[in-house]
Amino acid sequence: MDILLVGAGLSGAVIARELAEAGHRCTVIDGRPHVAGNCHTERDPATGVMVHVYGPHIFHTADAGVWDYVNRHMTFRPYRHQVRTTVGDRVYSMPINLLTINQFFGTAMRPDEAAAFIKAKAEPIADPQSFEEQALAFVGREIYEAFFKGYTEKQWGTSPQNLPASILKRLPLRFSYDDNYFAHPFQGMPERGYTEMVESILDHPGIDVHVSTVFQPEMASRYGHVFWSGPLDGWFGYDLGRLGYRTLDFERFEGQGDWQGCAVMNYGDADMPFTRITEHKHFAPWEEHGDSVLYREFSRACGAEDIPYYPIRLVEEKALLGDYVSRADGEEGVTFVGRLGTYRYLDMDVTIREALDTAGAFLAAQKAGTAMSAVVKAPL
Template identity: 70%
Template sequence: MTEERILIVGAGLSGAVIGRELALQGHKVEIVDSREHIGGNCHTERDASTGVMVHVYGPHIFHTDDAEVWDYVNGFTTFLPYKNRVKTTSGGKVYSLPVNLHTINQFFGKTFRPDEARAFIEEQADKTIADPQTFEEQALRFVGRDLYEAFFKGYTQKQWGCSPTELPASILKRLPVRFNYDDNYFFHKYQGMPENGYTEMIGRILDHPNITVKLATDFRREEADGFDHVFYSGPLDGYFDYELGRLGYRTLDFERFTYDGDYQGCAVMNYGDVAVPYTRITEHKHFSPWEEHKDSVCYREFSRACEPGDIPYYPIRLVEEKAQLADYVALAEREAGVTFVGRLGTYRYLDMDVTIREALDTARLYLARKAENAAMSTFLNPPL
């Protein structure tokens, strides 16, 4: 295979994994990133004053059923056991999430066994809603008004900046209740945290003689001319200088504070009441339970509409955005020599394991297409 010059925009998980896979095959890879560090929103750094490993852009917890992806990340760092056990404060009391048998018994003052709890929740459900269309209808149909208003309504309204009556039912895909005492937030086979943070892991992925990384470097489309192919993990609308307008995102603001001791006794405390302006508080030393630190670094997390200059976190993907997205996809598919990847490049919310899986598959598809002298796809998985 002829050696090619590859440009990758973004030094997060997508760019790092694609870059390494292509570098291993002898291609020369240049990666540019507008930030002054690698890792994108997964960036971690150790706080100088407390020694705590901080998830700078909010917590990232690795969980997957994909054995190949699990083996891949463990090839670059040691993942230590971590299970996400979330608590929530609602109506002046603390409960366990996701809603489970303990939550139900505590909330309703009962001592239900699993079958009793299941029958009780079914009685609470609004059976008049045959075909839920909105988030609120979906929640009312499955858990009833009391649990919905305590654990879902306020948090969702703060997270998305609109009434749950305006959100599609698909956001609440499954019955959000467990009829046992399992309070592990995720259900995947492999769960853990990198021993020394994600930035170290991504740095090792990028550590190859065929990879050059340029930080604090903005990408301009005309700069792609000297390369054989571009993999772009920045915002899809940003690639086209927002000529069709900006796609809708939610962004996050963090109010960082330190505490002498243990602030809340857990890594994540949600706040379900609308009167509390933040959605949750994260205490970062609890994301590394194998370490001991006297002091804490905490984030109060606020969600709001993303504006120019903000970091986009969550694609909104409601009706208006999907129509605009279709126009951007049409523009992208007319581009030659560029593949859009990752959460921003495809305007889809992706967990880390899915991001890595798609990056591996994208690199392999590119190598296969080159071997066949065929054109590379604009998207591995179309955004719509």
């Protein structure tokens, strides 16, 4: 079968490779002038630094199969992600751990003492519904207002009272000095960048790649099936309205030597307009560079011409999402995949796992002579 995959990010690349290896002819298109989507990396010609063009992407997973898969296409070097945050005129360790607690309160508590101390600070909210309630029940008001309130308002453009508790539940609280941002057993960075890894995945005689190629609706009729990793609402021409996203603006600047001493420095104060500064050479600690490339990162509402990054998924968006999902379920000849296609925040490893599973479901449907589902992983 001739198959069209719209989007040359991880979803499109992995599905194309699996189907091409099974004998299908795959055409992959992308409106941008490169593959790899938002995890696109490129070598800065002036400094030699490998730059994460659309912001940092850290690979971490507990899925051994996915870890093996990416390492077949690129050598992954050890990388331990550590984050710091500036609040007021002091720098703290993140995520919240024993050092953060002792720094913030000017104490020297042991783990058991700190656990009891934070428990006493936590507010008795039995069933937290909002981000704010979850934080208050989690760490108490002082830590919440210092480390989470201002940063979250900048990141999401709304009060933490309007955000679901689930956003905070992803963040750890540790009563040890472990400041490893992720706890997954497999963590690393691709030695020569994500774009070269995705190029390797797409390197198959059964795959034809066209970048700088915008999807046109009439293209679908030329193929036996379409895998759509663009915005779910975009498939329908946004005719019910646009789903809400946050987008990012980057203010690039260069420095000499080690400019900030870490890969990511968050800024928790609400009056600091950017959320964080990323220093890209720290994402490849095995390399040495005299100069440095840095991004100041600003979050704002996503407009029609902007790159969508984070689905908002608040009450209004979920209602609209339900309408689009109902329409998607009735579509034939197309499967919606990936972060945009299913309107979900997905880490890279989950994106790859779902792409592998989607390709497997398609091949199974072909073998059984049944129709392929429009949505393999339900957005709701």
